Amino acid sequence: MSVGRGLGKLILCGEHAVVFGHPALAFAVDRHTTVEVDRCAGASRITADQPDGRLVDALARVVPSEGFAVEIRTDLPVGRGMGSSAALAVALVRALAALDGEAVGAEGIIDRAMPIEQAFHGNPSGLDVAVAAHGGIVRYRRGPPRQIKHLAAPRWTVVVLDSGSAGNTAELVAGVAARRPGVDRALDRIGALVQQAETALTDDRALGEILDENHALLQRIGVSTPPLDALVGLAKRAGALGAKLAGAGGGGVVLALVDEAEPVLRAARKAGVEAWACHPAERQA
Numbered sequence: 001m002s003v004g005r006g007l008g009k010l011i012l013c014g015e016h017a018v019v020f021g022h023p024a025l026a027f028a029v030d031r032h033t034t035v036e037v038d039r040c041a042g043a044s045r046i047t048a049d050q051p052d053g054r055l056v057d058a059l060a061r062v063v064p065s066e067g068f069a070v071e072i073r074t075d076l077p078v079g080r081g082m083g084s085s086a087a088l089a090v091a092l093v094r095a096l097a098a099l100d101g102e103a104v105g106a107e108g109i110i111d112r113a114m115p116i117e118q119a120f121h122g123n124p125s126g127l128d129v130a131v132a133a134h135g136g137i138v139r140y141r142r143g144p145p146r147q148i149k150h151l152a153a154p155r156w157t158v159v160v161l162d163s164g165s166a167g168n169t170a171e172l173v174a175g176v177a178a179r180r181p182g183v184d185r186a187l188d189r190i191g192a193l194v195q196q197a198e199t200a201l202t203d204d205r206a207l208g209e210i211l212d213e214n215h216a217l218l219q220r221i222g223v224s225t226p227p228l229d230a231l232v233g234l235a236k237r238a239g240a241l242g243a244k245l246a247g248a249g250g251g252g253v254v255l256a257l258v259d260e261a262e263p264v265l266r267a268a269r270k271a272g273v274e275a276w277a278c279h280p281a282e283r284q285a
Contacts, residue, residue, distance in 0.1 A: 001038040004094025006087035007281050008032060008076040009131040010246045010255050013197040013214050014190060016176050016221060018125040022191030026127055028135040028281040033074040033087035037095040040069040048072040058119035079166030081247015086128030089116035106133045122170035136283030139198060153201040155279055159256045159264040161231045162274040167250030172223050183221040190217050208242025208257050215244035223249030238267035
């Protein structure tokens, strides 16, 4: 039996703009997916603690139809913009490589994991897979060739607030594409915010203001929702330095940058919203 792991992620700045050639900033979080792979007789079988109807089709891109048993465990919420499919793809590719005794670096893992991610999301930028494979904090621009820059940053505390619904990344990305060129100015501004965020990584208050503006621009391009906007407002009223939807939108989670997690967590509990604190995960060796 072999084991592989892939990290979840949150996008700090740059959603949707990254699909259209702009950079994005994202960081791995201290939640992950683990995949165990073993050889078995007969048809391959897949078990998961959070079943997803797309699993079989997606994993068929790399798992042969016979001879493999795959077990998936995760503490990432599925379909919430935290890179659960990318974490799965990276974990599976790592487990399969280990089963064959093959040493594969992070860039090779990304190349092998992308077909799985594409099965889930159609035309992803590759950002989620890059963060799941590398960990740490990443400035990413899709290619070819893709550009990945590793950044050092303070150990922020963020609170994640769950809207309770999933967004469909493929549909949301296609919707933004269909609204171009009308949304191009907003996408350009999101891209510019990435550079500002990169220079503000050690200034939490300035970074919070950037997150707020990024959310307003995501509203403008049509990917936020009233429940997500309400969660942003809840976090801000509870003292968050800045807050925005994190991921494709349409559902999923809100990321709130905080000095202290408890006031936002307390406000979320009072409102009946599931929320938790998390931190960036270290870069992988």
